[in-house]
Amino acid sequence: MKKHFSFLLRKETVLSAVLVVLLLLGGFFAVSYGSWDIETDQVFKVLLVKLRLLSGDINDVETTIVWDGRMPRLIVAFLVGFSLAAAGCIMQGIFKNPMASPGVIGISSGAALGAVIAIYLGLAAKTLFALPLLAVVSSMLTLVLVFAIATSRGHTSISTLLLAGIALNLIFGALTSFVITLSTREFDAGRVIVTWLMGDLNNRSWDHVNIVFPTTFLAYLGTLFFVKDLNILMIDEETAATLGVNIKMARNALLFFSSLQTGGAIAVSGVIGFVGLMAPHIVRGLIGPDNRKLIPLAGLLGAVFVIYADLFVRVIVKVDLKVGILTSLMGGPFFLYLLIKHRKRFEYL
Amino acid sequence: MKKTTFLLGFVFIYLCVLHPWLSQCHGDGLPKTPLDMETLHNSLSCVRGETKSDKGWPRKIEYEHEVYDFRKDALHQEKKTFVMTSKPLRIIPHAVGVSEILWAICPRERIIAFNEFSADPQFSLIADLVRKRGPIFGSKQTELVIGYQPDLVFTVFYSGADFKEKLKQAKIRYFDLGYFGTIASIKRQSLLIGRIIGEEGNAEALVKTIDEKIQGLRKKLPRTTKPIRVLYYDEGGYIPGKSSNFESICNIIEVINVGAEQGIQSWSQIDYETLLKWDPDMIIVPQESHLREQLIANEILSHAKATEKGKVCEIPGVYLSVDSQYMILSANLLAGIVYEEAF
Numbered sequence: 001m002k003k004h005f006s007f008l009l010r011k012e013t014v015l016s017a018v019l020v021v022l023l024l025l026g027g028f029f030a031v032s033y034g035s036w037d038i039e040t041d042q043v044f045k046v047l048l049v050k051l052r053l054l055s056g057d058i059n060d061v062e063t064t065i066v067w068d069g070r071m072p073r074l075i076v077a078f079l080v081g082f083s084l085a086a087a088g089c090i091m092q093g094i095f096k097n098p099m100a101s102p103g104v105i106g107i108s109s110g111a112a113l114g115a116v117i118a119i120y121l122g123l124a125a126k127t128l129f130a131l132p133l134l135a136v137v138s139s140m141l142t143l144v145l146v147f148a149i150a151t152s153r154g155h156t157s158i159s160t161l162l163l164a165g166i167a168l169n170l171i172f173g174a175l176t177s178f179v180i181t182l183s184t185r186e187f188d189a190g191r192v193i194v195t196w197l198m199g200d201l202n203n204r205s206w207d208h209v210n211i212v213f214p215t216t217f218l219a220y221l222g223t224l225f226f227v228k229d230l231n232i233l234m235i236d237e238e239t240a241a242t243l244g245v246n247i248k249m250a251r252n253a254l255l256f257f258s259s260l261q262t263g264g265a266i267a268v269s270g271v272i273g274f275v276g277l278m279a280p281h282i283v284r285g286l287i288g289p290d291n292r293k294l295i296p297l298a299g300l301l302g303a304v305f306v307i308y309a310d311l312f313v314r315v316i317v318k319v320d321l322k323v324g325i326l327t328s329l330m331g332g333p334f335f336l337y338l339l340i341k342h343r344k345r346f347e348y349l
Numbered sequence: 350m351k352k353t354t355f356l357l358g359f360v361f362i363y364l365c366v367l368h369p370w371l372s373q374c375h376g377d378g379l380p381k382t383p384l385d386m387e388t389l390h391n392s393l394s395c396v397r398g399e400t401k402s403d404k405g406w407p408r409k410i411e412y413e414h415e416v417y418d419f420r421k422d423a424l425h426q427e428k429k430t431f432v433m434t435s436k437p438l439r440i441i442p443h444a445v446g447v448s449e450i451l452w453a454i455c456p457r458e459r460i461i462a463f464n465e466f467s468a469d470p471q472f473s474l475i476a477d478l479v480r481k482r483g484p485i486f487g488s489k490q491t492e493l494v495i496g497y498q499p500d501l502v503f504t505v506f507y508s509g510a511d512f513k514e515k516l517k518q519a520k521i522r523y524f525d526l527g528y529f530g531t532i533a534s535i536k537r538q539s540l541l542i543g544r545i546i547g548e549e550g551n552a553e554a555l556v557k558t559i560d561e562k563i564q565g566l567r568k569k570l571p572r573t574t575k576p577i578r579v580l581y582y583d584e585g586g587y588i589p590g591k592s593s594n595f596e597s598i599c600n601i602i603e604v605i606n607v608g609a610e611q612g613i614q615s616w617s618q619i620d621y622e623t624l625l626k627w628d629p630d631m632i633i634v635p636q637e638s639h640l641r642e643q644l645i646a647n648e649i650l651s652h653a654k655a656t657e658k659g660k661v662c663e664i665p666g667v668y669l670s671v672d673s674q675y676m677i678l679s680a681n682l683l684a685g686i687v688y689e690e691a692f
Contacts, residue, residue: 035623061625061652068648069622125584125639192585195618202586202620205648314620 012287012297019300023078026307030074031066033315038062047071068205076204077310077323078303079212080269081279083261085302086220088276089295090258093230094251095162101277102262105146105165105255107139109172111266112197114138116179119193131196132211132267139263142168143255156248199272199324201310208268215264219257223295226250226257230291272324274331275302281335305331379665381692382685383569389562389681393674394475396453398554401547407434410544415527415534416506417592424528431524436547437501441494443512444505445473446529446672450539451503453674454551457482462497464488471637471667474675491515503542505529529672531597532559539674555674562677563601570602570684571691579687580607580629580655581669584638587616594676595669601680604687621649628654631687636663662686 032043046066048054087102095104102108114134115124123130146168150161176197183190223230229250232240237247265272279302283294309326379386414429439461442448448467451460452475461484468485470476479485486493491512494502502523504513516523524545528534536556543552581595582588589595589606590613599606607629608617624632632655634640641661650656664686668679685692 035620036626064649064652065622065625069620122637128643189584191583191587195585202618 012293015283015286015297016300019297019304022304023300023307026304026311027074027078029315030077030307030311031070033311034065034070036062036065038066072206072209073201073204073310074307075209076212076268077201077307079209079216080201080265080272081275081303081306082299083212083216083219083265083302084272084276084306085279085298086223086295087258087261087265088302089280089291089298090223090230090254091276092280093234093289093291094254094258095158096234097162098281099277102258103169103276105161105259106142106168106172107259107262108266108271109169109176110142111135111139111263112271113172113176113179115196115267115270116176116183116193119189119196120179120183122189124192128205128207129211132208132264135267136215136260136263139259139266142172143259147252147255154248156251195322196270197324198322199270199327200322201269201306204268212264212268215260215267219261219264220295220299222253222257222260226254227291227295230254231289234289234291269306270322270324272306273328274335275305275327278331278335279305379682380662380685380689382681383566383688383692384562384681386678386681389678390474390675392558392562393555393677394453394478396551396555396558398550398552398557401550406436406547407432408544408547410541412541412544413527413537414525415537417528417530431545433501433522433545435500437499437522437545439497439499440501440503440546441497441499442467442503443488443494443508444503444526444672445670446535446538447503447505447526447542448479449473449475449671449673449675450535450542450555451546452478454539454543454548454555455546456548459546461499462486462494472670474667474671474673474678488512495519495521501545530592530594532563532601532676535559535673535676559674559677563680566602566677566681566684571688576603576605577631577687578605578607578610578629579631579633579683580624580627581633581664582624582640582644583635584640586618586620588613588619589616589669590614594671594679598669598676598679598683601677602684602687604683621647625649625653630658631655631660631662633662633664633683633686635666635669637666 031047032038032040042059042062043066045054045056046058046063049056049058050063050067084102088100091100091102091104092098094100097104112135114137115131117138118124118131118134123134146161146164147156149164150156180190180193183193229240229245232243232245233247233250240247240250262276280294280298283298283301287293287297305327306323309330310323313321313323313326410431410433412429412431414427416425416427417423418425438459440451440455440459441462442451442460443464445464445466448460448463463479463483463485465485465487466472468476468479468483473479484497486497489509489512495515499521502516502521504516504523504525506525506527508525513523513525526538526541529538536559539555539559540549540552543549543555579599580588588608591609592615593606593608596606596609599609607627611627619627632644632653634644641663644650644661645656647656655661664682668682671679
């Protein structure tokens with residue numbers, strides 16, 4: 001038993017180390033490379049001076065590019081990836097369904113509809129905060145709606161919640177398509193909507209960090225508070241009740257935090273697919289289903305995935321490939337490969 | 350009394366001083382241009398040339414059909430033949446550019462309906478006139494088009510295949526026009542339309558007017574030691590390249606379209622960092638957006654030449670989507686913006 005435990009521990013440690021190294025490496029490349037050529041030592045100097053770890057003269061233009069352009073984009077990519085993967089872990093745990101993802105109860109499509117409306121009405125062009133605000137608000141409203149539908153006499157049925165989510169996904173998807181149809185008359189708005197729906201991290205600023213950081217941080221803290229309950233909920237509700245878990249509160253709170261993370265991420269990046277489905281699967285396949293370890297590590301993997309995808313799109317491809325398209329293009333086949341190779345291992349639920 | 354005097358005084362100062370100043374570069378008003386916009390619009394809106402013989406029906410028209418391949422950034426030409434049995438008297442254009450050319454060269458009573466985009470001021474420079482004249486049909490309202498019983502419908506290469514098929518089934522003749530993106534292609538298409546509708550004289554006169562106006566416009570442009578580098582940036586961060594209307598407009602007034610200069614073909618998205626690297630002398634943004642304020646307030650772009658010198662200017666979107674003789678109007682307006690001090 002002791003031997004088995006130490007084996008698990010080693011795996012987690014190795015995975016954490018690998019992810020941190022990948023993260024640092026990705027972060028290094030993300031701040032070092034861009035269309036404007038800046039020497040690596042200059043990049044580090046800018047970062048150190050900005051972090052008040054070094055004093056000295058730094059070039060204004062290069063400082064702005066590194067600190068106001070590349071850094072917030074990197075941080076947004078990290079937070080988006082982390083949020084989507086963490087939200088995916090929660091959804092898969094609550095629904096005891098390996099195919100569950102942040103979009104399963106309509107949160108993603110609700111957020112997308114809010115954002116698309118903000119663009120169509122021209123609100124997104126007036127202020128930077130309109131689109132994220134509408135996306136988060138509509139994701140929360142979706143959560144309230146889906147719960148109102150699925151709750152009867154104080155009892156929320158998981159299967160009704162799932163079915164209501166599917167129905168809302170269809171309705172919001174149709175409404176989003178309708179807004180896109182309307183926006184084709186306005187060429188520029190139409191193009192912005194389509195780009196946004198493909199997932200885009202272009203021109204992200206500290207304002208975007210300020211939007212997504214609180215949602216990620218608060219939701220993660222909240223999730224940590226209920227993470228043990230999530231582990232017990234994954235066994236079955238009767239056992240959870242026997243063990244003294246307030247099932248209703250734990251489940252509702254976890255769904256709220258998952259929605260908050262998803263809404264916040266979608267608000268600043270658009271729809272980035274597959275991260276919330278894939279990252280939890282990979283990490284679970286490696287370290288097992290304990291959410292106390294799974295959520296932070298899957299979050300890190302999600303972050304690494306989005307950072308590298310954005311780096312690839314920005315530095316290597318340089319054509320109009322969007323980060324959301326790339327995550328799906330990379331994630332889909334990889335997910336299928338894992339599914340085929342480790343069929344037995346995924347039958348944990 | 351004092352209040353009224355103060356209010357009237359404020360209104361007077363606003364109208365005389367503040368409003369023209371505020372709208373010079375970014376407001377709703379247009380800047381001063383080398384050629385008067387209204388006169389230019391009028392001269393391109395109704396052109397009459399030498400009347401040619403009305404004989405020659407039915408006529409066989411041989412022409413080069415040009416289609417733009419966006420992937421290869423090349424024009425594909427194909428020799429085609431079209432037979433028009435009689436002079437068309439009930440014509441329907443299915444695109445804004447065709448409506449605008451017909452508006453200039455075809456007697457108005459022969460244009461029996463217009464598509465909705467021709468009546469939309471966001472897309473058409475004859476929207477008001479079209480709305481007054483009507484009738485207007487939606488782009489998907491094929492039944493209406495058939496119901497008007499036209500003897501010729503001008504479609505374009507991006508008109509839906511289903512629309513064309515319905516016309517074919519209803520035995521309504523349609524002519525599929527090719528590429529319209531440059532002044533040269535607009536002139537070619539105008540001459541072709543003229544031959545098809547039996548208004549060759551007017552079409553030739555329109556082409557002559559286009560050439561004269563371009564020359565007249567160029568003569569009024571100030572001489573610069575090196576061409577001004579202009580970049581158009583839209584809400585999604587997209588910029589136009591070599592095969593865009595913006596490139597054609599820039600060519601008319603001899604300024605450099607930075608997107609084309611940097612190798613962009615049609616449209617491509619760039620980030621602020623790239624924009625700063627390319628550092629254009631002037632950034633043009635769509636008037637309908639709030640992009641000007643956003644770009645000026647942006648930290649990265651605060652180092653760009655255009656933002657430092659206050660050269661981030663707005664242009665109404667309609668002028669950038671022109672596919673007709675009114676492209677001269679767009680060029681004239683852009684010249685007014687680019688060479689602001691000269692006019």
